Amino acid sequence: MNSDMIIRITKYYRILNRLRSLGLEKVFAHNLADAAGVSAALVRKDFSLLEIYGQKRGGYEIPDLLEHLGRILGKTEEPQNVIIVGCGRIGKALMHYNGFEPDGIRIVAGFDSDPLIYSDSTHPVPVYPISRLEEVTSTFDVQVAIITVPESATSDSFHRLMQVGIRGILNFSPITLKPIKLEDGTSPVVHNMNIALELEQIFYKLQFPKTEPAK
Amino acid sequence: MNSDMIIRITKYYRILNRLRSLGLEKVFAHNLADAAGVSAALVRKDFSLLEIYGQKRGGYEIPDLLEHLGRILGKTEEPQNVIIVGCGRIGKALMHYNGFEPDGIRIVAGFDSDPLIYSDSTHPVPVYPISRLEEVTSTFDVQVAIITVPESATSDSFHRLMQVGIRGILNFSPITLKPIKLEDGTSPVVHNMNIALELEQIFYKLQFPKTEPAK
DNA sequence: TCTTTTATGTGAAAAATAATACAATAAATA
DNA sequence: TATTTATTGTATTATTTTTCACATAAAAGA
Ligand SMILES: NC(=O)c1ccc[n+]([C@@H]2O[C@H](COP(=O)([O-])OP(=O)(O)OC[C@H]3O[C@@H](n4cnc5c(N)ncnc54)[C@H](O)[C@@H]3O)[C@@H](O)[C@H]2O)c1
Ligand SMILES: NC(=O)c1ccc[n+]([C@@H]2O[C@H](COP(=O)([O-])OP(=O)(O)OC[C@H]3O[C@@H](n4cnc5c(N)ncnc54)[C@H](O)[C@@H]3O)[C@@H](O)[C@H]2O)c1
Numbered sequence: 160m161n162s163d164m165i166i167r168i169t170k171y172y173r174i175l176n177r178l179r180s181l182g183l184e185k186v187f188a189h190n191l192a193d194a195a196g197v198s199a200a201l202v203r204k205d206f207s208l209l210e211i212y213g214q215k216r217g218g219y220e221i222p223d224l225l226e227h228l229g230r231i232l233g234k235t236e237e238p239q240n241v242i243i244v245g246c247g248r249i250g251k252a253l254m255h256y257n258g259f260e261p262d263g264i265r266i267v268a269g270f271d272s273d274p275l276i277y278s279d280s281t282h283p284v285p286v287y288p289i290s291r292l293e294e295v296t297s298t299f300d301v302q303v304a305i306i307t308v309p310e311s312a313t314s315d316s317f318h319r320l321m322q323v324g325i326r327g328i329l330n331f332s333p334i335t336l337k338p339i340k341l342e343d344g345t346s347p348v349v350h351n352m353n354i355a356l357e358l359e360q361i362f363y364k365l366q367f368p369k370t371e372p373a374k
Numbered sequence: 375m376n377s378d379m380i381i382r383i384t385k386y387y388r389i390l391n392r393l394r395s396l397g398l399e400k401v402f403a404h405n406l407a408d409a410a411g412v413s414a415a416l417v418r419k420d421f422s423l424l425e426i427y428g429q430k431r432g433g434y435e436i437p438d439l440l441e442h443l444g445r446i447l448g449k450t451e452e453p454q455n456v457i458i459v460g461c462g463r464i465g466k467a468l469m470h471y472n473g474f475e476p477d478g479i480r481i482v483a484g485f486d487s488d489p490l491i492y493s494d495s496t497h498p499v500p501v502y503p504i505s506r507l508e509e510v511t512s513t514f515d516v517q518v519a520i521i522t523v524p525e526s527a528t529s530d531s532f533h534r535l536m537q538v539g540i541r542g543i544l545n546f547s548p549i550t551l552k553p554i555k556l557e558d559g560t561s562p563v564v565h566n567m568n569i570a571l572e573l574e575q576i577f578y579k580l581q582f583p584k585t586e587p588a589k
Numbered sequence: 590t591c592t593t594t595t596a597t598g599t600g601a602a603a604a605a606t607a608a609t610a611c612a613a614t615a616a617a618t619a
Numbered sequence: 620t621a622t623t624t625a626t627t628g629t630a631t632t633a634t635t636t637t638t639c640a641c642a643t644a645a646a647a648g649a
Pocket of ligand 2: 252253459504525
């Protein structure tokens with residue numbers, strides 16, 4: 160399973176959730192394909208590889224699909240706990256956001272180096288000094304952290320997180336973090352979200368519009 | 375030029391900028407490759423396709439590369455103007471961010487539907503009511519907008535932006551916007567940044583670690 | 590000057606990914 | 620029950636993307 164396929168699976172999962180909440184029971188490959196912006200053949204191929212089967216002519220059962228895909232995506236009854244390192248503007252926006260819970264993601268704590276920030280108790284989740292990182296992550300069994308510290312502190316924060324056993328990183332700083340191999344032979348999972356990079360790609364595509372593949 | 379290649383080009387550009395600011399003059403394909411996380415062969419292939427040539431055994435001239443890549447990415451002396459629609463927590467974080475300017479990106483205005491927000495004059499850039507969208511975008515010749523409105527207002531905001539001639543969208547709402555074909559036959563460029571989706575991909579990868587391809 | 594070293598540039602091969610086409614099958618209908 | 624219709628599941632084909640391999644050129648050193 161490659162990265163593109165994971166993206167498709169997570170999209171299918173979201174779409175299915177929405178369809179279920181609309182009261183639907185079944186779905187055809189081409190419905191999902193339209194909603195996810197891919198071809199129906201690819202949807203069927205994906206499910207085939209994942210050994211998820213529908214009924215010939217009957218489509219796929221939504222609850223069944225959700226169950227399968229949910230297990231593949233690691234969805235459990237319990238939400239998945241995440242921490243935020245760097246509670247500035249972006250970090251605070253994430254802490255206040257209430258759209259993660261429905262997706263089974265829970266932000267359990269923030270960390271900051273600034274006493275003015277971690278002494279303030281008006282945040283929606285508790286914010287601690289970095290010194291309490293290890294204690295808090297082990298208490299909540301946190302595997303994933305979001306990095307929203309300034310550029311200069313990014314690399315340092317990353318290494319501290321690795322030290323306390325965090326294995327997944329979503330990095331908002333423009334420093335591209337690389338999943339360096341750890342002592343135990345494993346590599347962390349690192350995703351970099353680079354907003355300027357996205358904008359630059361948009362500018363490029365506007366400058367050189369893709370000529371429609373003549374069908 | 376496909377999407378992956380555009381990502382690589384923008385990465386090269388950033389890395390080269392950084393190298394230049396360190397005082398370097400030349401760079402080898404393998405340096406760029408390491409920094410961008412790709413193979414050296416691919417770097418050379420990319421440059422070859424773009425008709426950018428180095429010196430045999432001498433590597434590539436950094437100013438030359440920056441000039442070429444900059445032109446491809448549409449970098450000019452003038453920064454590229456962007457607006458923000460929805461000046462809530464994320465929108466404000468973007469408005470306050472000063473890391474875009476060095477990359478030639480300038481946020482020229484914000485828009486919000488809430489009078490409390492657009493009457494407040496303490497923002498780092500002016501914030502207007504939506505009614506002034508057309509006027510402001512034409513004055514500043516804005517082509518690209520960032521959507522940071524609530525989920526429910528996403529689709530409406532998208533269509534308004536299309537109406538006033540915006541052609542590039544960076545969308546932060548979890549509603550996936552699709553680049554519907556416009557009346558003039560062109561399609562807008564739409565990039566969706568979905569934070570929850572990224573986290574879900576990380577959870578998946580942690581659950582099923584990729585076994586190292588035995589070299 | 591001659592040889593060695595080192596890196597580029599690119600055609601060809603390989604690998605990865607997606608589309609096509611259609612047999613298999615179940616539901617709907619006559 | 621027989622026929623038609625609609626949709627899955629997958630083998631095959633096509634396309635895209637990346638790596639390999641090496642000829643080529645320039646610089647460095649002998
Ligand atoms: N704000 C944006 O729109 C935007 C856009 C693109 C990228 N980014 C990147 O996202 C990151 C955060 O941006 P922001 O605007 O929220 O910045 P910010 O300055 O508002 O917040 C950074 C926070 O990190 C804290 N911090 C500093 N060093 C720390 C450390 N070692 N450990 C823990 N906390 C520490 C600071 O006290 C501060 O609260 C930056 O790297 C920025 O480059 C931001
Ligand atoms: N905050 C996060 O961490 C986070 C994470 C993931 C996704 N998102 C998404 O990003 C978007 C913004 O999130 P936020 O936390 O900044 O929300 P927010 O509620 O803080 O801000 C939304 C802003 O949009 C304005 N608005 C509402 N309708 C509008 C309209 N029709 N036109 C113009 N402005 C309008 C509101 O007045 C408000 O100022 C949402 O879609 C949210 O789902 C946010």
